[in-house]
Amino acid sequence: MALIGVREAAERLAISPRRVQQRIEDGTLPAVRVGSQWAIDPARLPLAAPRSSRPLSPRMAWALLDVLAGVEPTVASTERARLRTYAERLWSADDPAALLRAWMARRAERAEFRVAAGDLADLRDDARLRPSGVSAETSFIVSATFEAYAVPSDVPSLVDDYFLVPADRQDGNVVLHVTTVVPDTTAWPVLATDLAEHLGSRESARANELVRLAPSGGQEVSP
Template identity: 45%
Template sequence: MGAISVAQAAERLGVSVPRIHQRIADGSLLAERIGSQWVVDERSLLRIQERSKAGRPLSARSAWAVIGAAEADRDRLGSRGAAASARPRMQLNRLLVPASEPVFGEEAARALAVSLRSLLRNRAERHLLRAAPSDLADLRADQRWAALVDLGGSGIASADVEGYVEESEVKEIVKDHLLVNADRDANVVLHVIVDGQYPFPDSRLRLAADLAEHRGPREEARAAELLHELALEWKAGQ
């Protein structure tokens, strides 16, 4: 994805050109000034489009309950029997039904990725940061990670560091590794969770949601594949 003009961005969102300039000014829409004109980051625009069209996302607690349901892990959720897990299982079923058939093409994969991003985005606060490339190995080895995201294990090659960190650890990790905020050239992704939240490090559903948030065609395709695998297992277990 690249950049588009302010007029094109306004047309896509169905708003006025001044409204796009307002969004650029308040930081809700990423843009870059080239000469006398602003160009809008297309990926940033897609985030706004999705949020305006998508349904209400689950709360953090409910999102993790759905992830736990995919793992059939009642102990981690503090479940008190079948009734307590019925709602997240129902929400998981709604997510997996469209993925029960093989996914072909970017549009189909993107549709599943949009559902993932919409439903599970509140599971953690996602922060894009940058570290010196020479510091990435030390950051990856930091013992304060609640869970590292293994993009390599998913088939997506990446030298970046991504993982889940409890809220109380974030400031020190940022300070110790000299992390700075970054939008376009981030090489560190922190998913910030409340203290004590178990991040289900081996969950394919959570990994699919992590991949979907990268918004690239390869990541979305792999997220769709993971959903399809889960859907087949889910269907077989019903």
């Protein structure tokens, strides 16, 4: 399929060309340079559409992930009922990955870096990092990107030890979710959330599959 330009992408997304440019620059709309112009794969536009719901607070986002995994969250009873409503909406959604992207956007700080290819293996084995998303064994996605969770206090030393260079989504090969809450990245709700955030069709399809394989109530399911 032929690539399209910024103006046509803006028309299809019902936003301004300037907004398309901003989304390319902040990495939320995948694009490639063709000469002096940006070119966009139209197949990626539905995944890059504006968020369909407001993000939850970090506390409520983690609580919702607990609910989805079948873990009783430490929240008030009124909040628990609200979270159950979110869970039911997710399980009945046509595109649950889009909802996860929207609701979970504030669960952690997303930091993108570039590292030398020769250092990726050592980074994967570093005990300060917990692999997640495309780097989780159960993602079944082959990716050149390394993705993991890290606590804020470890990030400066990781940057120094591996000469991590800040990068955008197009150029980076390391994604760190920086948060004081380091989750069980083998749990399907965390994996689905991390994959949905990538915006790619493979990752979103796998995120949707994980949601649909999980029976209501959040019991563990086979991949």
